[in-house]
Amino acid sequence: MTLPILLAISGSLRAASSNSAVVAAARALAPPGLEVVVYEGLGDLPHFNPDLDTETPPAPVAELRRLVGAADVLVISSPEYAHGIPGVMKNALDWLVASLEFPGKPVGLINASAGSVHAQAALEEVLRTMSAELVADACVTLPWTGAKPDLAQLVETPELSNLMSVALAALARRAAGTAGET
Amino acid sequence: MTLPILLAISGSLRAASSNSAVVAAARALAPPGLEVVVYEGLGDLPHFNPDLDTETPPAPVAELRRLVGAADVLVISSPEYAHGIPGVMKNALDWLVASLEFPGKPVGLINASAGSVHAQAALEEVLRTMSAELVADACVTLPWTGAKPDLAQLVETPELSNLMSVALAALARRAAGTAGET
Numbered sequence: 076m077t078l079p080i081l082l083a084i085s086g087s088l089r090a091a092s093s094n095s096a097v098v099a100a101a102r103a104l105a106p107p108g109l110e111v112v113v114y115e116g117l118g119d120l121p122h123f124n125p126d127l128d129t130e131t132p133p134a135p136v137a138e139l140r141r142l143v144g145a146a147d148v149l150v151i152s153s154p155e156y157a158h159g160i161p162g163v164m165k166n167a168l169d170w171l172v173a174s175l176e177f178p179g180k181p182v183g184l185i186n187a188s189a190g191s192v193h194a195q196a197a198l199e200e201v202l203r204t205m206s207a208e209l210v211a212d213a214c215v216t217l218p219w220t221g222a223k224p225d226l227a228q229l230v231e232t233p234e235l236s237n238l239m240s241v242a243l244a245a246l247a248r249r250a251a252g253t254a255g256e257t
Numbered sequence: 258m259t260l261p262i263l264l265a266i267s268g269s270l271r272a273a274s275s276n277s278a279v280v281a282a283a284r285a286l287a288p289p290g291l292e293v294v295v296y297e298g299l300g301d302l303p304h305f306n307p308d309l310d311t312e313t314p315p316a317p318v319a320e321l322r323r324l325v326g327a328a329d330v331l332v333i334s335s336p337e338y339a340h341g342i343p344g345v346m347k348n349a350l351d352w353l354v355a356s357l358e359f360p361g362k363p364v365g366l367i368n369a370s371a372g373s374v375h376a377q378a379a380l381e382e383v384l385r386t387m388s389a390e391l392v393a394d395a396c397v398t399l400p401w402t403g404a405k406p407d408l409a410q411l412v413e414t415p416e417l418s419n420l421m422s423v424a425l426a427a428l429a430r431r432a433a434g435t436a437g438e439t
Contacts, residue, residue: 088306118304122345123338124270156305156351158386159342159379163304163351166344197341197379204340 078110079250081243082146086153086164088118093187093223097152097239100229101185104239109247114142123169136170144176147250150183150213150242155194160201168201178206181249183213183242189220212245260292261432263425264328268335268346270300275369275405279334279421282411283367286421291429296324305351318352326358329432332365332395332424337376342383350383360388363431365395365424371402394427 083102085095102111119135127133132140143149153164171177182202186195195216202209217224217235229235265284267277284293301317309315314322325331335346353359364384368377377398384391399406399417411417 088304089308118306120304122270122300122302122348123343124300124345126270126272156347157354157383159347159350159383160344161305161351162342162344162346162348163306164344165338165341165347166304168341169338169344172339193382200375201339201341 078108079147079247080145081105081109081111081246081250082114082142082149083111084114084117084149084151084167086117086151086161088163091225092154093225094152094154096224096226096229097185097187097217098150099226100236100239101150101243103226103230104236105243106240106247109243109250112142112146114139117163117167120167120170123166128170128173132170139167139170140174140176143171143174143180146180148181148183148210148246150185150246151198152185152187153194153198155188155191158193160194160197165201168205172205179208181208181210181246183210183246184215185213185239185242186216187219187223189216189218210245210249213242213249215239215242260290261329261429262327263287263291263293263428263432264296264324264331265293266296266299266331266333266349268299268333268343270345273407274336275407276334276336278406278408278411279367279369279399280332281408282418282421283332283425285408285412286418287425288422288429291425291432294324294328296321299345299349302349302352305348310352310355314352321349321352322356322358325353325356325362328362330363330365330392330428332367332428333380334367334369335376335380337370337373340375342376342379347383350387354387361390363390363392363428365392365428366397367395367421367424368398369401369405371398371400392427392431395424395431397421397424
């Protein structure tokens with residue numbers, strides 16, 4: 076039996092990123108019955124250029140679309156840069172706008188910083204415009220305002236891990252539903 | 258005598274981009290006494306990664322910062338993708354956030370499409386957060402709702418060229434002021 080798949084995307088390329096820690100924690104905290112695939116290709120995508128979006132798009136773009144198509148649900152954890160979505164994160168979404176794989180995809184958003192309100196709101200607007208299905212119970216902001224949490228803190232601090240588990244459970248329910256439908 | 262410099266940035270990599278046409282039109286319509294430099298390096302920038310932002314940043318980043326530092330004023334014309342700033346445009350701004358060259362820089366925004374309201378608002382929020390000085394008279398939306406305008410239409414349609422000229426005159430005044438101060 077194939078398990079439903081959650082594709083987890085960090086919006087940061089920084090090695091010590093708290094968003095990448097969220098993605099790693101999602102794998103650690105995911106309920107049984109949900110396979111978590113971590114997207115590693117964000118930095119390999121070319122800059123979006125409509126002229127390159129032909130029948131044979133660049134290989135990293137094709138790979139992103141393949142992973143999105145194979146996933147039942149997505150989760151994104153993105154930092155905020157200057158009150159906006161990081162360019163590199165938006166660039167991945169720009170490549171998905173015109174794709175066949177993205178519309179209707181259920182998406183959760185795990186915000187790693189309570190101080191970042193603009194990027195989360197901007198992501199919700201962009202994702203809605205892209206016809207994603209925002210999974211309300213999986214769009215959460217971790218109540219963390221100090222130095223950015225690392226993987227150990229995310230997994231071991233109950234107020235963080237509990238909130239992540241609630242979000243992941245919502246995605247697992249949605250993924251099970253999607254998997255059942257297809 | 259060195260003329261004040263306007264650095265003009267298109268937020269699109271598309272060959273037939275109306276935003277790149279705006280940038281070209283800015284050069285054609287600029288008042289005497291303002292040198293227009295068109296930024297050509299957007300697609301050469303690496304994806305922003307704080308770990309790469311060391312004392313010797315990647316060469317395209319150093320070049321962008323040099324051009325921004327040498328400019329008295331900036332003008333940006335950006336498309337809107339999925340109700341957001343294009344990733345490739347935001348990526349350039351992400352590299353300027355922590356730069357010494359950007360804060361306080363006067364910036365105009367020429368929106369090539371009356372239907373694009375989200376990206377213009379998001380750019381204003383991001384640029385304010387980056388401590389840019391938004392030049393109010395140079396933040397305009399061209400009243401154009403049909404097929405995207407090309408260079409000839411921008412220069413030859415009075416309702417477009419007049420609005421661009423007003424914006425460019427405001428930037429020229431601001432550039433002259435800046436040049437005088439330094």
